[in-house]
Amino acid sequence: MVSGQEGSATLPWRRHQDRLQETPGLVWLYSFEDFSPEGRASASLGGNRDLLRFEGRTPPVLTIGRDPAAKAISLDAEPMRTTLLPADQGFTVEVVFRKLGQGKELGNGRTNGAVFAQGNGYWEGFRVWCDYPDMRIHFEIGRPQPQNAVGISGVVPIPDSVWHHIAAVWDTREMRLYWNGILIAAGEYGGPYTPPKAPNFTLGFADAGIGSLQMEVDELAGFSRPLSPAEILAHALQEAVPTGPSAESLGKAADAAARRDWQTMRNEFQAAAETATGTPVAAGAKFGAALARRLQGRLPEACEEFIALMRDPEVPAILRDAAARMLVVQMKNIHWACAPLDVYQALLAQQGWSDEDRQNLLDSAAEAALVEGKTGPAEDYYRQLAALKAEEGLPAWEVRLQLAHCSRAGGDWDTARARYREVADDTNAPPELRSLALLGWASTYEQAGDFAAAEQAYEALAKDARLIPLHRWEAQEAASAMERVARGLPPRDPLEHRTRVTLPRPTTRLYVAPDGNDASPGTADRPLATLEGARDAVRRLKTGSGLPEGGVAVVIRGGLYPRTTAWELEEQDSGEEGRPVIYQAAEGEKPVFTGGVVLRGFSPVQDPKILARLPENARDKVVQLDMAAAGVQDLGEIQKRGFGLAGYPANPWVDLYINNVPGTLARWPNDGFVKTRAFSTPLAEEGRSSPAEFEIDPEPAAWSADDLWLFGYWRYLWAGHMIRVAHIDPQTRRLKTAMPSNYGFAEGMPYYFFNALEAIDAPGEWYLDRKTGMLYLYPPVDLSQAEVKFPVLAKSFVHMRNAGHVVLRGLTFECGRAEGVVVEGGENVLVAGCTLARLGTNGAVMLGGRGHGLLGCDLVTLGAGGVIARGGDVATLTPGGLFVENCHVHEFTRVDRNYAPAVNMDGVGNVIRHNLFHDSPHHGIRLGGFDHLVELNEVHSVVYESDDQSGIDMFGDPVIRGNVLRYNFWHHI
Structure with a gap:
């Protein structure tokens, strides 16, 4: 037993383990409290009580776990193994670990490492692994040859040196990956589960093309069922599982994240936080809402929310640490200072940063200092960064350039010019940095207010072969701007950024009016009626006296x-x-x-056959119109549109407009997409020249396939297009397309149905039966007060x-x-x-x-x-x-x-x-x-x-x- 402060600290951890043992579907649970180098094994605390055994030469080192009084084990190239997790009816694996970098083993020469695997995870079983330098977590389910694993990848990098809770879930239809209780990846997989040949679940290195991680593991749990988002968040935070509205909102947030609807994800997490106010679950929901902000690309707002979480002592440590790491933003090798200087100062005072993260922090802190006008601290951080790079034998040209920027920002023109020249004269520096340094040197004269000297400097650089062509052009532009400023003018002439159009005032005029007549002379009181009439009148004028001075209006x-x-x-x-x-x-x-023509005379649908095909909620709301009776003979046709088909000429398209707002050609689902699954025809390149057959949901399986269409991103999310449906078998729920896809097909890709009478169930949806000429519409407004155009x-x-x-x-x-x-x-x-x-x-x-x-x-x-x-x-x-x-x-x-x-x-x-x-x-x-x-x-x-x-x-x-x-x-x- 523990007592005093230690007992108080470990109480939530002990309660968490007790709750895990009572969780339905638990197969095994390991916390390594009983592990010893001599015994080389840890017994499961619940479920089947099987041992997790170390099978390498050198036993793992015991270290401090997520809770200061708990234990964790260190793993690298030598794994631990236990019995298989039953997975054919769905499963969940949760692990609490922290990774410390690439391990000894590479994956086919690449930097990556396994967290856990059942079987090899490529042609059988499943696996979760991390890659470097991206630090993304991946979850794969193996499929037998000639196929291989189907996988999903996290949308954010998972940083080193802090504890994480990772959960991999499969419900036999969809794969999901959670980080600290927040869903970060999802993808459909409804195929069969392939049991591994070897009867082992592996923690750590499992080979099959994936290397090893340096990592410490605090907890491992396996369940023979898919856990809910509320359960996973509770386990991540070592809390009781929430119920009621907060659990419902957490489920909706995960569903939104699965379809990458970041705004709905955020809204639902905010709702969960409100219903669970003051609890760790509320903190988890706030973390999810902040992550949704980041995924929306709204980095400044996301950083504000991460800062608030990092600074709140009531927030669980696993979330505070993760929030802090979210402030070390690196995108495409660029470090973004998205937080104030004092935040980076606090982060730098913390321990446990990797050398790379510390460099990123110093870079961000220096940039934040520059933004806040604090050139002294900025210079100090850049000097520290340069020293770290020198210790590792890395070039520091960018840092030297930033030091020059510090001197320029502080108004120390002589030092700035010397520093810029030092970079520019270094023949070992990249040409683009030398070029930037020369522009920086010239800019010091501009910022010092010596515009004549600035003009002279820029003029010289515009002819200097050391500058890359773009910078020479920029120097010439800057020289022109300095010449104007020296004369007291704005740097740029607004007229130079406008296309000047000067039209004469024609004295000869022809007139056209809706009540005109093309037999008229086109005068103001006897106007023409059409554009053709006006065109022909201009032709007569040209062949007669010719175009007058000033032209014709x-x-x-x-x-x-x-x-x-x-x-x-x-x-x-x-x-x-x-x-x-x-x-x-x-x-x-x-x-x-x-x-367009205005349509009038809509009436309620009376035909029992049509009513039977309409959704029940829409039967008393949908109206119809006989297009022939309305005077419309040419109804057009739906032709393929989408990727590669939007040029000129594109296939004409028919819409219906209600008060100038386009209606929705009846579709299912009403919003978003469903995913392709269970193809029986070749995929990818092999299937790009042939129609496809795949399984669909029960609802559209009951529809008529007559002129039914699909729009989908069939293989790539940047190449969507329409495909006509050839046939639907309502018994097997198999759909055959009438045409191939540009790049073939793939499992789990988004698509939707459209042009279906059976799909009219929302205001604004419409369908045109081109065989009968009947138009069906679910009115979004009172049609007696509206204009409907075709x-x-x-x-x-x-x-x-x-x-x-x-x-x-x-x-x-x-x-x-x-x-x-x-x-x-x-x-x-x-x-x-x-x-x-x-x-x-x-x-x-x-x-x-x-x-x-x-x-x-x-x-x-x-x-x-x-x-x-x-x-x-x-x-x-x-x-x-x-x-x-x-x-x-x-x-x-x-x-x-x-x-x-x-x-x-x-x-x-x-x-x-x-x-x-x-x-x-x-x-x-x-x-x-x-x-x-x-x-x-x-x-x-x-x-x-x-x-x-x-x-x-x-x-x-x-x-x-x-x-x-x-x-x-x-x-x-």
Whole structure:
């Protein structure tokens, strides 16, 4: 027995073990209190009482465990083994351990190490392991040859030197991995469990391509059932299992984390924290909420919450230590100072940091000091960091550069210049760092206010071959800025960052109005009726007296102009330099060209067969409309869209708009995805040219497969597209697709069903039966007070071929199945102040030609992307001069879901500037080619569904160069 302070300290630990022994499904539980070097084994405290035996030469060293009075064992290349865990009906393995780095054994020459394994974990059983330097935890279930393990990987690195609770769970359908009670990975696996040939569960090194860890193990528990999120969090914190609302919220948080819905994960953890206020479980929930913030990319807010957890003595130590390590942020070899200096000072005072972590901390502390204007402490930390690197024989050029930055920040210009020169003159330093040092040297004159000397320094660097080309260009820009500042002007001329458009004021005018007549002369009192009528009138004018000085203005009065065909302009419809043809809205008026028809006359569904197919909750709410009776003959068709299919021309797309808001083509599930499983056809490369067959859920298995479609990320999370369903067998719940996938198929990939009458169960969902011509809608609003529109225009609104000096100004093109404006060839076509909305494919397309541009346009609710712009001659690097400027593009990539950005630009010498792009499941900009300028744009709320993307995508073409990206604001990505 223990007494006094020691007894008080160990009481929660003892109670925790008592609770574990009473947990249903426990097979074995090891805490190593009875382990001795002589006995070389530890007996299970519960379950089957089997021994965990050490089978190596040198017995493990006993050390202090997670609780100061508890014991732990040290393992590396020699493991411990016990009896198998029954796993075919699901299982959970929990381990409390701390890793101290790579062990003696490498995994096929790679730095990684096993935590535990049943069998080899590759072709049988399962395993959990960690890799270096990423420090991610991986959970794999083995599958027999010719397949191999299916696995999941943690979304955050697990740091060394602190205690962790790791839980691996399989419920026969889904694999889950938890860290300190928080789910960090999940993936579907509904296949069979393959028992290992050897009857052993291994703690530590198990070979099969995975090396060993230096680690200390405090506790190991195995269960023959999947534990709940509430049980796992309680075990991680050595607490009683919560029940009621907090347990329910913890379950929902784990489910949200499994589908990577970080906001819902955060919301549910916050709810759990509120219902469990003042308990360790509440602290665990707060840790989960902070982790969700980090996974959202909101690092500053996440760090604030981790700091609060680290500083709270009531928070369990395992969470305080983990929160502290979350403040040592390293991304792509960059250390982020995400906390105030005093936090890093407190962390540096702690023991147990690895040499690498201490270097990261010193780097972060120095940066935090610089941010807070404390150059003295910053210099001290950088000196300590340089000394540590020197001890390890590592170069410290970056640190020497940071020391120069410290001197510059402190206004010690002579020391700063000397330090910058020291790095710049070191021929062993990387060229890019020498180049940065030279720019830093010149910047000291700028910051000292000696603008003439700064201009001279930058001018010299612009010709200095030691600078990399980008820095020479930057030096030239800075020299120009210094010349302006020396004259008392702002560093940059705002006009240099704008495309200057000067339009003449035409004295010749033609008029168009909704109540006009194309037989009229086009005067103000006798206007024309259509764009074709105006175009033809301009042609007659050109063949007669020719274009007058200042060109021609076609003034279009406000009102609605239905369109059923594309308005086509050819070379003969061009203006001339100084004599453009301008199609413009009348001042203060809004002409709207619509490709849609308004639908009226909806009635309740009466057909018993249709009612039987509708979900029960929707039967008295869904209404129908006979499209033929409504005057719509062309219903369109669903054609494949998605990855690689969003270019020009893309397959037309039909939507239904209620008060200008797109309805949802009836889908299941209503939100998110389900996962592929149990394929009976080849996967991956072997199956990429053939349709697939796999198992589906009971609900869609009962549906008609007639014109039923799927959208999925079939093998990669960056390559989603549609696939039509060929057949569903309701008895076996097997689905056959009618077409293959671009890259083949894989187990556990996300997809959903759409275009199913049986799926209409939520307001706004609709379905069009193209065989009967009947439209079904679950109204989201009172239809007597709403406008329901159906697009009938299947071509672009405007199509120009080799036209030049044409201007579209202030016009609205809306509700079409295809593009808004297409410009092929020609020169100097300007689309200014126009609205392109509710389109099935891309907003605007500019292919070839030169000098075309979109200026001040709104592009919204687009099935594909905003603008495709390809101009310039790649062979000769002749600029195209295309520009997209001051435009607002949002709600794009609605149908294709990937690779349909706000602007897709290629070619040579084009511009994307002063735009606002947001709300897309994929990226904001795709840039290819040469010498483009992307500046002063704001991009946010993109990449909210797909993977392997960011605000801008430039692919990996090693040839492209000369592109300049500057002064852009990227956030919430």
